[in-house]
Amino acid sequence: MAYWLMKSEPDELSISGLKKLGHTRWDGVRNYQARNFLRAMAVGDQFFFYHSSCPEPGIAGIGKIVKAAYPDPTALDGKSPYFDAKATEEKNTWSALDVAFVEAFPNVLGLGFLKQQAALEQMPLVQKGSRLSVMPVTDEQWAAVLGLR
DNA sequence: GCCAACGTTGGC
DNA sequence: GCCAACGTTGGC
Numbered sequence: 775m776a777y778w779l780m781k782s783e784p785d786e787l788s789i790s791g792l793k794k795l796g797h798t799r800w801d802g803v804r805n806y807q808a809r810n811f812l813r814a815m816a817v818g819d820q821f822f823f824y825h826s827s828c829p830e831p832g833i834a835g836i837g838k839i840v841k842a843a844y845p846d847p848t849a850l851d852g853k854s855p856y857f858d859a860k861a862t863e864e865k866n867t868w869s870a871l872d873v874a875f876v877e878a879f880p881n882v883l884g885l886g887f888l889k890q891q892a893a894l895e896q897m898p899l900v901q902k903g904s905r906l907s908v909m910p911v912t913d914e915q916w917a918a919v920l921g922l923r
Numbered sequence: 924g925c926c927a928a929c930g931t932t933g934g935c
Numbered sequence: 936g937c938c939a940a941c942g943t944t945g946g947c
Binding site (some may be wrong): 902 | 927928929
Binding site (some may be wrong): 781783804805826827828831885905907 | 943944945946947
């Protein structure tokens with residue numbers, strides 16, 4: 775089993791939103807590096823749910839993968855903000871997967887706080903200029919974050 | 924709203 | 936294949 779971190783704008787989907795839904799499709803990823811990580815995810819893998827572009831950016835909880843990557847339907851949907859004119863039914867570059875709620879942290883672990891943790895300094899998340907929205911998390915980093923809850 | 928940093932596009 | 940211009944991300 776592998777560990778990951780995925781960013782979401784809470785206005786779009788927050789950890790409490792995922793809790794209410796139970797499970798949902800994770801779609802709209804339009805970056806090749808992030809997409810390749812999506813495709814590497816297996817059913818049962820867990821991920822830190824990160825809130826981005828909001829008043830309190832940080833890790834807000836945990837989710838898990840319940841269905842491995844498949845072609846992202848939003849790329850073919852002209853009404854979707856994630857529509858990609860170059861994508862077709864036969865050749866859809868983009869991937870989505872299904873995730874489920876696991877846990878909401880009692881408090882969001884803020885980005886500033888995470889940056890203070892020596893155990894996390896290798897994470898792209900805390901590195902200057904990094905905009906990667908899906909990234910792997912090592913066993914050690916996973917355990918370190920769990921210890922901060 | 925600002926802006927640094929990055930990824931993508933497209934002319935050459 | 937280079938690289939300038941542009942668009943986007945995301946923290947502040």
